[in-house]
Amino acid sequence: MTAVDPRRRPGAAHRAAADSEPLARTYVITQGRSGAGPRRRFDLVTLILAAAGAADRAVPGLMPEHRAILALCRRPLSVAEIAAHLRLPFSAAVVLVGDLVDAGLAAERRPARAAAVDPALLREVINGLQRL
Numbered sequence: 255m256t257a258v259d260p261r262r263r264p265g266a267a268h269r270a271a272a273d274s275e276p277l278a279r280t281y282v283i284t285q286g287r288s289g290a291g292p293r294r295r296f297d298l299v300t301l302i303l304a305a306a307g308a309a310d311r312a313v314p315g316l317m318p319e320h321r322a323i324l325a326l327c328r329r330p331l332s333v334a335e336i337a338a339h340l341r342l343p344f345s346a347a348v349v350l351v352g353d354l355v356d357a358g359l360a361a362e363r364r365p366a367r368a369a370a371v372d373p374a375l376l377r378e379v380i381n382g383l384q385r386l
Contacts, residue, residue, distance in 0.1 A: 280342065280343060280346045283317065283319055283342070283346055283349075283350065284345075284346050284349040284350070287349050288345055288349065296333045296348050296351060296352070296362065297333070297364075297365065298332065298333060298334040298344070299332050299333075299334065299365045300332065300333050300362050300363070300364060300365065301330040301331065301332055301362065301363040301365070302323070302327045302330065302331055302332070302333060302336060302351055302354075302355070302360050302361070302362055302363075303327055303329070303330045303331075303360060303361050303362075303363065304323075304324045304325075304327040304328055304354075304359065304360050305358060305359050305360060305361065308324050308354075308359040308360065309321070309324040309325045309327075309328060311359075313357075313359065317350075319340060319342070319350055320350055320353060320354060320359075322339075322340060323336055323340070323347075323350055323351060323354060323360070324354065324359060324360065326339055327360055330363060333347055333348060333351055334347075336351060
């Protein structure tokens with residue numbers, strides 16, 4: 255059985271061009287960069303908050319996506335939510351958010367880490383629940 259080359263099917267050239275557009279757009283938006291740089295590491299749940307008045311300032315060199323992030327982040331918003339709102343891959347959102355944080359136009363808030371739980375305390379709780 256021979257494999258069918260999808261490029262030879264009718265309309266495949268049009269579909270291939272449409273499928274590559276988001277990748278090309280992402281490459282242009284991030285200027286070919288991947289990741290927020292060596293100093294930053296964002297999680298899905300890292301909250302981003304625009305600096306006071308940053309969304310209203312005329313800052314030269316900001317792309318429309320940067321401005322959209324600042325407008326969205328007037329209240330804290332996770333990087334995952336930013337990516338979803340802008341319909342960008344998470345990796346592209348990380349690059350853009352990193353640009354804003356590095357420029358002082360936004361701040362990051364790391365999620366609070368859970369306090370270490372004492373295993374003895376957990377055993378006592380489980381034993382107490384089992385006695386009920």
